Amino acid sequence: GGDELTGFHWTEQALSEAIEMAHQSGSRLVIGLPRINREGQRQQWEPYLQMVSKLPSDGIILSDLGTLQLALEETTQPIFLNYTFNFFNSYGLKTLQNPHIRQYTLSPELTLEQIKEISRIGPEARLECLVQGPLELMISEYCPLHSLLEAGKQCGGLCRQNQYFLRDRLQLDFPIYTDQFCRLHLLNTKDLCLYGDLNRVSPVGNLVYRLELKTATANQVGFMVQEYHRALSAINKDQQLENDDFVIKEFKALTGRDITKGHYFRGVE
Structure with a gap:
């Protein structure tokens, strides 16, 4: 759940x-x-x-x-x-x-x-x-996939069709997921491992x-x-x-x- x-x-x-x-x-x-x-x-x-x-x-x-x-x-x-x-x-x-x-x-x-x-x-x-x-770094109501790739259009569910990342200035890729309420979940680029x-x-x-x-x-x-x-x-x-x-x-x-x-x-x- x-x-x-x-x-x-x-x-x-x-x-x-x-x-x-x-x-x-x-x-x-x-x-x-x-x-x-x-x-x-x-x-x-x-x-x-x-x-x-x-x-x-x-x-x-x-x-x-x-x-x-x-x-x-x-x-x-x-x-x-x-x-x-x-x-x-x-x-x-x-x-x-x-x-x-x-x-x-x-x-x-x-x-x-x-x-x-x-x-x-x-x-x-x-x-x-x-x-x-991978620990969550942030949850946001803002969806960069829809804003950047589907501007002005209805949501086409891009987040469910592929894996996406946000890349920072150090060229590190942070995985992004969306939940059932279309909230963005930004995960750490590294996995916690003890x-x-x-x-x-x-x-x-x-x-x-x-x-x-x-x-x-x-x-x-x-x-x-x-x-x-x-x-x-x-x-x-x-x-x-x-x-x-x-x-x-x-x-x-x-x-x-x-x-x-x-x-x-x-x-x-």
Whole structure:
């Protein structure tokens, strides 16, 4: 669910089938709502929340205060809060403490040391951090594809027909996607990747690792999830991580993008 960036629309039937497949494989499935839910679009996202609330999923992930309040009033589903809530400290987490809230995703702008401190004094609910994938840099109502390529014409859905990028003065290409509300999502030119540093992250207790792969293909998702699962299993058994350089090289080959460690080890500059 959530922001539909690849053109696939999550109908009730598609969600039901995904939930069934996840549960049959011993996995959990949490359904997301869009990051931005404007008042004028209530006729779209409010019924969507009501629909997903009735499905036998393992929770709902929310990205703004409005849908959080609505979910607390109208559903008993476990609630997961997205990194868009910008949790930078334990006070923010405690402000939104509620028995229905099961997990908080921390801001990707935190350093690992700051995450350790929050996990030490924060709430008992699980904390999540992003470890893999292209992070969103910006969301905009402005569509450069329509403005530049279809000026004065009706939208022809160019965004669904090809892959587009914005190129900056350093000749770096930033992927752009549009969602079901025609909002532009600008992604980082590099993928966040902590695969080679999981042994530095794992000592932080009560931490869930999130792979942000909503624009990835099935093959990319399968390979990355498998390798992260293998690496974490090795770490849990106090075994040495092998071939991590090779795996990271494969990640780059699969996506065609370079990698970054984000702010975890250097902070925000």
